[in-house]
Amino acid sequence: MKVKTIISFALGALVATVIGFFMDSGRPSGAPMPQPSESPAQTKLITSLRQDNERLKSQVTSMSGDLARLTEANAALMTKRVEPASSAPVIASQGPTLGLARWEVQQAALNNLRQIDVARKYFLENKGRTASSIHELVGRGSVIKAVRSVDGEDYSNLSMNPSEPLTVTTPDGIAVTFDPTGATTTRPEKPPEVVHFETLAAKMQVPINQAMTAYLAANPGKRPANEQALIPYFATPQLGADYTEYLEAKKAAGM
Numbered sequence: 001m002k003v004k005t006i007i008s009f010a011l012g013a014l015v016a017t018v019i020g021f022f023m024d025s026g027r028p029s030g031a032p033m034p035q036p037s038e039s040p041a042q043t044k045l046i047t048s049l050r051q052d053n054e055r056l057k058s059q060v061t062s063m064s065g066d067l068a069r070l071t072e073a074n075a076a077l078m079t080k081r082v083e084p085a086s087s088a089p090v091i092a093s094q095g096p097t098l099g100l101a102r103w104e105v106q107q108a109a110l111n112n113l114r115q116i117d118v119a120r121k122y123f124l125e126n127k128g129r130t131a132s133s134i135h136e137l138v139g140r141g142s143v144i145k146a147v148r149s150v151d152g153e154d155y156s157n158l159s160m161n162p163s164e165p166l167t168v169t170t171p172d173g174i175a176v177t178f179d180p181t182g183a184t185t186t187r188p189e190k191p192p193e194v195v196h197f198e199t200l201a202a203k204m205q206v207p208i209n210q211a212m213t214a215y216l217a218a219n220p221g222k223r224p225a226n227e228q229a230l231i232p233y234f235a236t237p238q239l240g241a242d243y244t245e246y247l248e249a250k251k252a253a254g255m
Contacts, residue, residue: 110178215233231243
């Protein structure tokens with residue numbers, strides 16, 4: 001309604017400007033322009049509407065950024081599907097889906113739920129009401145282009161109330177919950193080697209970026225042939241040793 005008010009006000013101002021132009025055409029060139037009258041109440045209303053409009057623009061920009069980041073993270077995780085060795089039997093207890101461990105299914109489903117949570121808040125902000133179902137959020141021209149099931153879990157009956165938790169369960173019995181308050185959000189059951197790798201990855205992010213910058217400066221137009229090629233370009237020998245540990249942890253985690 002506030003956006004409609006702004007549009008109505010803008011159209012009224014445009015009409016007044018056009019009328020004023022034609023009235024001004026008959027005034028002598030030296031005659032002073034009449035000053036428009038604006039009451040304090042009008043000034044206060046205009047200021048309030050402008051502030052509300054800027055706030056809504058900021059919220060829309062923030063939610064759009066959240067959606068883009070979650071979509072990218074989920075796409076990266078889903079590309080990790082690999083075929084098992086032909087000699088290894090597929091056993092349900094070893095993993096709920098082909099090529100993904102239990103914690104990876106949890107993480108991918110959790111990313112989907114986070115994305116849906118952002119989308120339902122975005123919908124409420126822009127439509128002034130909650131979505132009737134997830135089908136209003138997903139599809140061509142909707143907030144989310146698509147939501148892909150990780151292991152057969154069903155997202156169609158999720159609550160569209162932004163304050164309520166979102167929970168899905170795979171056919172293998174893996175329940176995943178995203179709670180906007182964080183109280184009951186599922187924590188993926190990551191093995192120690194994965195936790196160790198993620199800790200090192202966070203620690204090494206900046207040094208790796210700096211080493212890559214140094215490599216590209218020394219080798220214009222060329223990318224490293226492999227990850228080990230970056231080792232000589234770290235700022236200190238200790239950072240090079242830390243990077244070697246990072247690569248070993250990455251291999252141990254199966255990343």
